[in-house]
Amino acid sequence: MSHVEQDDHSNNLNAESSDFSQIVEKGLSRRRFLQASAATSTIAFFTASPLANAMARPPKTQSLLGFDPIAASTADTVIVPRGYQAQSFIAWGDAIHPSAAAFSQTNSSADQENQFGDNNDGMTFLLLDRNRAVLAVNNESTSYSTLFEDSGNTLTAEKVRRSQAAVGVSIVELQRAHRGDWQVNVNGRLNRRITAYTEMELTGPAAGDDKLKTHADPSGTQVLGTFNNCANGSTPWGTYLTCEENFNGFFGSQNKIDVPDEDARYGINSGDGWFNWHQFDDRFDIEKEPNENHRHGWVVEIDPMNPQSKPKKRTALGRFKHENAALTINKNGRVVVYLGDDERGEHLYKFVSKGKYNEHKPEKNRDLLDEGTLYVAKFDAKDGEMHGDGEWIELTFGQNGLTPENGFNNQADVLIFARQAATQVGATTMDRPEWVAINPKSDQVFCTLTNNKYRGVREGQEINAANPRENNIYGHIIRWEPKNGNHASSKFFWDIYVMAGNPELYSNDDPRSGSTNITADNMFNSPDGIGFDNAGRLWIQTDGNYSNSGDFAGMGNNQMLCGDPNTGEIKRFLSGPTGCEITGLTFSPDNRTLFVGIQHPTGDFSAIDGIPRSTVIKITREDGGVIGA
Secondary structure: OOHHHHHHHHHHHHHHHHHHHHHHHOOOOHHHHHHHHHHHHHHHHHOOOOOOOOOOOOOOOOOOOOOOOOOOOOOOOOEOOOOEEEEEEEEOOOEOOOOOOOOOOOOOHHHHHOEOOOOEEEEEEEEEEOOEEEEEEEEOOOOHHHHOOOOOOOOOHHHHHHHHHHOEEEEEEEEEOHHHOEEEOOOOOOOEEEOOOOEEEEEOOOOOOHHHOOOOOOOOOEEEOOOOEEEEEEOOOOOEEEEEOOHHHHOEOOOOOOOOHHHHOOOOOOOOOOOOHHHOOHHHEOOOOOOHHHHOOOEEEEOOOOOOOOOEEEHHHOOOOEEEEEEEEOOOOEEEEEEEEOOEEEOEEEEEEEEEOOOOOHHHHOOHHHOEEEEEEEEOOOOOOOEEEEEEEEOOOOOOOOOHHHOOOOHHHHHHOHHHHHHHOOOOOEEOEEEEEEOOOOOOEEEEEOOEOOOOOOOOOOOEOOEOOOOEOOOEEEEEEEHHHOOOOOEEEEEEEEEOOOOOOOOOOOHHHOOOOOOOOOOOOOEEEEEEOOOOOEEEEEOOOOOOOHHHOOOOOOEEEEEOOOOOOEEEEEEOOOOOEEEEEEEOOOOOEEEEEEEOOOOOOOOEOOEOOOEEEEEEEOOOOOOOO
16 A cells, blocks of 8 residues: 555545444444444555455455364363474473473472473574574463472572572574474573573663662662563564563562552552562562662563673663563664553553664664654544544653653653653553564554453543453454554554454344454454464464353363454464463464464473473474465
């Protein structure tokens, strides 16, 4: 689509919306409302392209989805379509160095440092040469019920240290074996664990600020560790981006104290935390080190090709509960990163670099993420419509009310307390914005909005056009396209790609039935991880209710689906084992191997001595073909 055509279609939106409003006034059912709303949005900015939403009109192009969908399942195993095979690839406790001890609940922290970390999440496949690669994998958290023989009922300094060694990031070398099969190379020189006590640097505009200084680091530039690493991103200059999400749960205090409002906004509490690290590590005691929590909640850039390199926390990208970092190079050469803050009622962000990407001199790109502008999204629409225009509002000190009168004394304040800054400028509250993914075949950007039980119920989380469903237990996926295809533009057009729901339980006039591309054969809840393959297929992973009962009857275990952005078609591709979240996906460059994360299974999946283990699985086609085609 040309830029002129796109702007013209934006104008057409007003005429189509006027007609649509008349339909709503005549008593359109809720189910048809979802359908018609999506249709007007599609007309708005997709008419001149092959992109079409199934909610808008029947498919006119050949489907991208060339596999037979599977049924929902409650079995304690991984199920994939006919003609595919899934194998365990690497699991928590597996060796990443030749000297590593065998997996056991009695392993020491030193043992864990030489083993693959726990609760694997986002990951990236990075090709080294034809037969060698690196897999960088987040290890989000750990479960004391499986980490320790006594489920952590009694803690010691060594147990806390082991817990800290189980989280962070695992970097493992891969080698291509017979018939192109990828295998872990335990002897790889790049194999590395990055943990909650790995030395790192704070860089960018907030580095050195008083609010980042501690007793151990009076400079405010040196920090230990990364943890609760949820999803991820990567850069064209070969680095890995890991994102710190629910860092608050690792902090606590020996005594009950008053928590400052700016920290309470991030979930910091006094007393015991989720993991009670503060009992044996003073830096996690908010009474003793009130600034330590400000040093977490960032995007961390890691060079996986240099095991001696020090990871860098890029403060220019803001501090919040980062889900992932979706990076693209804009047409003008600037780096654009889309970022979600995963909590009910929080926001979507965008970073635009000051410098430009240099594809010929990779070393010039190393600090591109240290300077630039952070923005937050505001979604607008006419009454009753679930599509419209959007604006990226700049989060720069001195602008849009980010002034001392409103509690912001410098740019460091804006970045350290990005949530408060977003509220100050009037950003749209969202239903847990999680992963963001950019379609390689278009300028479209997709974001999963997992769920929000507070929508329409809690003050400040009123229903809005982009989050239109009260008590949104099923979640939805929103998408937008920047004006003129320019990701640095402050304007965009948006609509809703899919509203998850249960059409078997609820009638067409009930919003819980979902959008019209949700059927009895593909229904799901709580979309979380998403990513595109090279052909533009959208892969959707779930982290939701797997009870298979009540509102979630017929949905089975958590799953992975595949969507066609051109038609809106969605098929179920994978069902996971009991109790797990399906999270993390990455492809080999030829798209013939897919790596998927199975996090915190509760049954017998990948178990040793009855202990279930989080695992990365490898999926291939039996005929060696392209996944999903």
